[in-house]
Amino acid sequence: MTAHTVVITGASRGIGEATALYLDRLGWRVFAGVRSDADAERLRGQGSNRLAPVFLDVTDRGSIESAVAEVRRSAPHDALALVNNAAISSPGPLEFTPMEEFRAQIEVNLVGVLAVTQAFLPLIREAGDGRIVNVGSINGRVAWRYIGPYIASKHGLEGMTDTLRMELSRWNIHVSLIQPGAFATPMFETSRERGREVAQQYPAQARELYPGVVNAITGRPGKPPKYAPPPDRVSRVIARALTARRPKTRYVVGLDARAASILRRLLPDRAMDWLMDRVH
Numbered sequence: 001m002t003a004h005t006v007v008i009t010g011a012s013r014g015i016g017e018a019t020a021l022y023l024d025r026l027g028w029r030v031f032a033g034v035r036s037d038a039d040a041e042r043l044r045g046q047g048s049n050r051l052a053p054v055f056l057d058v059t060d061r062g063s064i065e066s067a068v069a070e071v072r073r074s075a076p077h078d079a080l081a082l083v084n085n086a087a088i089s090s091p092g093p094l095e096f097t098p099m100e101e102f103r104a105q106i107e108v109n110l111v112g113v114l115a116v117t118q119a120f121l122p123l124i125r126e127a128g129d130g131r132i133v134n135v136g137s138i139n140g141r142v143a144w145r146y147i148g149p150y151i152a153s154k155h156g157l158e159g160m161t162d163t164l165r166m167e168l169s170r171w172n173i174h175v176s177l178i179q180p181g182a183f184a185t186p187m188f189e190t191s192r193e194r195g196r197e198v199a200q201q202y203p204a205q206a207r208e209l210y211p212g213v214v215n216a217i218t219g220r221p222g223k224p225p226k227y228a229p230p231p232d233r234v235s236r237v238i239a240r241a242l243t244a245r246r247p248k249t250r251y252v253v254g255l256d257a258r259a260a261s262i263l264r265r266l267l268p269d270r271a272m273d274w275l276m277d278r279v280h
Contacts, residue, residue: 005029005078006242007071009058009116010086012039014185015135015231015238019083022235023242024051029078031071033058033086058086058112064119072123079127081242082120084113085135087153089187090194091217094148096206101198102149109153114160125171132168132175133241134161135234138257140179142264144276146213165249176241177250181257184228192222229254 006023010016011032020032024047032047033056034040040053054070057063071080087109090101113134124130139147140154158177165175195217199206207214234253241247252261264272 005031005071005075006081006083007031007033007054007056007067007116007120008083008085009033009056009112011043011053012036014187015180015183015234016083016085017043018231019085019235019238020051021046022232023239024048026239029075031067031074033067056086056116058116059107061115064116068119068123071120077127079129080120080124081131081133082117082124083133083135083238083242084116086112087135087137087150087187088194089147089150089191090198091146091191091213092195092198092202093146093206093210093213095209096202097149098198098201102152105149106153106156109150110156110160113157117164121168121173124173128172130171130173131242131247132164132173133178133238134175135178135180135238136161138179138181138252138254138260140177142260142272142276162249174247175249176247178234178238178241179250179252179257179261180234181254181260182225182228183231183234183254184224185231188222188224190222192217192220195222225256227256 004027006028008016008020008030011020012034020030020043024030030051031054032043032051034043034053035055035057043051043053052074054067055063056067088105117132134157136157137154139151140158143151161175161177168175199214199217202214237251237253241251252258263275267275
């Protein structure tokens with residue numbers, strides 16, 4: 001792998017931020033996708049002069065095109081890699097999830113990945129030996145209750161990543177999928193905050209049918225599990241996918257993700273449902 005310039009979406013916090021800073025320390029030129037001046041300044045303060053925040057909203061065509069133009073202008077001859085990491089989530093029962101919320105999560109987590117990939121592919125192809133790494137989730141293989149839109153988007157990302165890998169192989173563009181389990185990132189709280197806003201739209205029947213779920217969404221802070229490790233571990237795996245001579249098609253990251261992946265292969269659906277009810 002010759003590329004040492006990378007674009008990372010969703011780099012304001014969590015796995016995206018950790019990956020931007022990790023690759024910067026390894027000497028990569030990093031274009032870190034952010035959506036606010038405050039996030040841009042914070043990243044600049046933590047990284048070297050190789051790390052360049054770039055404003056990138058994966059749901060906005062103009063924002064994506066501006067980011068592509070900035071990368072082309074700043075690194076016109078560099079081999080380029082792309083890490084699609086941006087994602088959103090909010091908890092709640094599918095029965096009462098507003099359709100606009102369902103669409104919003106699909107738009108960011110799935111449609112946005114393709115929109116950014118399409119926009120950057122000419123740059124990736126021009127230099128040759130490019131890489132695309134999509135950050136999925138073990139939820140792309142194993143379902144949990146009450147995060148249905150997120151799970152639907154990550155299941156979709158599995159198939160889309162497989163298709164991209166096959167379609168782009170003729171240009172020696174490797175496409176890999178990262179499947180993390182639970183990691184200690186701010187997404188747990190931002191997800192719960194979003195869930196509280198969505199829950200305000202629920203009819204009264206939602207609280208009657210799902211009282212424990214609605215009370216948890218509206219009354220408790222979102223926190224990662226106590227066992228959740230820091231996101232740096234995912235960053236190291238992303239770096240391997242970007243630099244390996246022949247990267248894996250999938251990287252399962254985290255003990256919980258590996259255990260769930262194994263059980264998903266061994267157990268029939270109803271046995272897996274029974275188990276997940278008791279551990280989640």
